[in-house]
Amino acid sequence: MKRNKIVIFDTTLRDGEQCPGASMNLREKLEVARQLARLKVDVIEAGFPVISEGDFSAVQTISKEIKGPTICGLARCVSKDIEAAGEAVQPAGKKGRIHVFLATSKIHREFKLGKARDEIIRLAVKGVEQAKSMVKDVEFSPEDGSRTEPEFLIEVCKATIEAGATTINIPDTVGWAVPDQFADLIRELYEAVPDFQSGKAIISVHCHNDLGFAVANSLAAVQAGARQVECTVNGIGERAGNAALEELVMALKTRSDFYEGITCGVHTKQIVNASRLVSRMSSLIVQRNKAIVGENAFAHASGIHQDGMLKHRSTYEIMNPEDVGWADTELPLTKHSGRAAVTARLKQLGFKTVDLDLDSVFVRFKDIGDKKKFVYDDDLIALVENQFTEVPETWTLDYLNVTCGNQTVPTATVRLKKSSSETGKSKAKGETVISDAGIGDGPVDAALKAIDRLTQKRGILKEYIIRSVSQGKDALGEVSVKVDFGDGELIAGKGASTDIIEASARAYLNAVNRVLSASGKRKKKSTQP
Ligand code: KIV
Ligand code: ZN
Numbered sequence: 001m002k003r004n005k006i007v008i009f010d011t012t013l014r015d016g017e018q019c020p021g022a023s024m025n026l027r028e029k030l031e032v033a034r035q036l037a038r039l040k041v042d043v044i045e046a047g048f049p050v051i052s053e054g055d056f057s058a059v060q061t062i063s064k065e066i067k068g069p070t071i072c073g074l075a076r077c078v079s080k081d082i083e084a085a086g087e088a089v090q091p092a093g094k095k096g097r098i099h100v101f102l103a104t105s106k107i108h109r110e111f112k113l114g115k116a117r118d119e120i121i122r123l124a125v126k127g128v129e130q131a132k133s134m135v136k137d138v139e140f141s142p143e144d145g146s147r148t149e150p151e152f153l154i155e156v157c158k159a160t161i162e163a164g165a166t167t168i169n170i171p172d173t174v175g176w177a178v179p180d181q182f183a184d185l186i187r188e189l190y191e192a193v194p195d196f197q198s199g200k201a202i203i204s205v206h207c208h209n210d211l212g213f214a215v216a217n218s219l220a221a222v223q224a225g226a227r228q229v230e231c232t233v234n235g236i237g238e239r240a241g242n243a244a245l246e247e248l249v250m251a252l253k254t255r256s257d258f259y260e261g262i263t264c265g266v267h268t269k270q271i272v273n274a275s276r277l278v279s280r281m282s283s284l285i286v287q288r289n290k291a292i293v294g295e296n297a298f299a300h301a302s303g304i305h306q307d308g309m310l311k312h313r314s315t316y317e318i319m320n321p322e323d324v325g326w327a328d329t330e331l332p333l334t335k336h337s338g339r340a341a342v343t344a345r346l347k348q349l350g351f352k353t354v355d356l357d358l359d360s361v362f363v364r365f366k367d368i369g370d371k372k373k374f375v376y377d378d379d380l381i382a383l384v385e386n387q388f389t390e391v392p393e394t395w396t397l398d399y400l401n402v403t404c405g406n407q408t409v410p411t412a413t414v415r416l417k418k419s420s421s422e423t424g425k426s427k428a429k430g431e432t433v434i435s436d437a438g439i440g441d442g443p444v445d446a447a448l449k450a451i452d453r454l455t456q457k458r459g460i461l462k463e464y465i466i467r468s469v470s471q472g473k474d475a476l477g478e479v480s481v482k483v484d485f486g487d488g489e490l491i492a493g494k495g496a497s498t499d500i501i502e503a504s505a506r507a508y509l510n511a512v513n514r515v516l517s518a519s520g521k522r523k524k525k526s527t528q529p
Contacts, residue, residue: 007202011231012278013044015238036233039274044070049075050084051082071092072098076127081100082127085227097138097491098139102127105145131164143171168196189203190225202226207221209239209242234275247292253323332375335370341360345377395418408507417431447504458485479495491518
């Protein structure tokens, strides 16, 4: 019995976060989870609890706080993984899911696991049974499913359903599948496993985008009987990413004539908000021409198109931009706007104001209002989101002066405050103020070199992105950096200011503070008994 409602399983916080440099802190993950709940996804895969304390507490906190979607934790077919996942999703009660996976393809069996088929089945069944003893809702993924011999995959599906799995997810782990062939595989599974036909278990798909087919493969699978799709906002994820949620959802909605009654419960007007939030929280910029959520997705530049649009929108527009949350008009705030107006706008934008430090948001708002005529929604969002990306501020920027020009050696003088307290909150007693200067091939280079001298950290800037948060010459500039502090790991940092050199210095310091906070936590952990 094929149901026509597709389960939207969002893995932005797990597979999406696996993308290099996209890691988010707890506060950032919680904010994304809240937005996913507003978007009305059915399942949030919130992390891989066994891999770190951070992942464990993210899954646990999201399980406690988020109402509506099912909350899922990932686990290998290993006892300690399953225990950690079960414990982390426990606060979600009946809405907790454990997702266990084990590779099944010949290439993984031989080269990665060194295990024969019957051993794989035994471990998969054991893993599902253990998960089932902790939660009712168990998903099993035969990793590299698309490259697994179909007859073996059928055996795995039957055995794991028998053991208690109610969702069997077929991953195209390496993005190898092509739509027709993938649909044939899903159809073969559907026809060979009676429990899929009866509805005792459903088929899910999880497609990666290495050949650019992630969305096409997922939709082909839906036509062949899959009833859950795994996806991420903006398509972020390992390597080339995962199937993009917004594309899947809007394809089903816009081409409902073709997908004949197949629907999903996503609240599409929240798509753009979700895309922007994920982009900011993960520091991954959305390309301008990205379908649905790119800046150009609904911009009609050519004269012929504009003329057609004016005569009748449907000549060149297949979707209504408002349906995905592109707002048409916005009344900006100004420095004269009071606290109540700012708070009301924050609520309208979907923030939970009780969780915010409204005093500091309001101080920053006034500060920006003094410098620029209008404070747009995006400015306000950037101010608030700065609170989420905050890490203990070991170093804070106290003073910055740069001299530059086409006839001058760019020079920066920087004064930093160093807090010696563990939380990074500067207490007068534990605070040192030091200054130094640096020269560079430009003002940003000079400022960052001065920061390196002061903090004794040698960072290599691997990525530097600057964007204007809102409109106008006086717009707030937001800088996102990815820095390698010598161990190959990319540490993200963000900073915003109407002065782009200051924004750059703040972003770089944010990365320095992040790496210090992470190494502090590691030290503390290694000294624990
Ligand atoms: O791509 C993959 O195979 C995965 C599994 C854990 C589902 O992410
Ligand atoms: Zn994946």
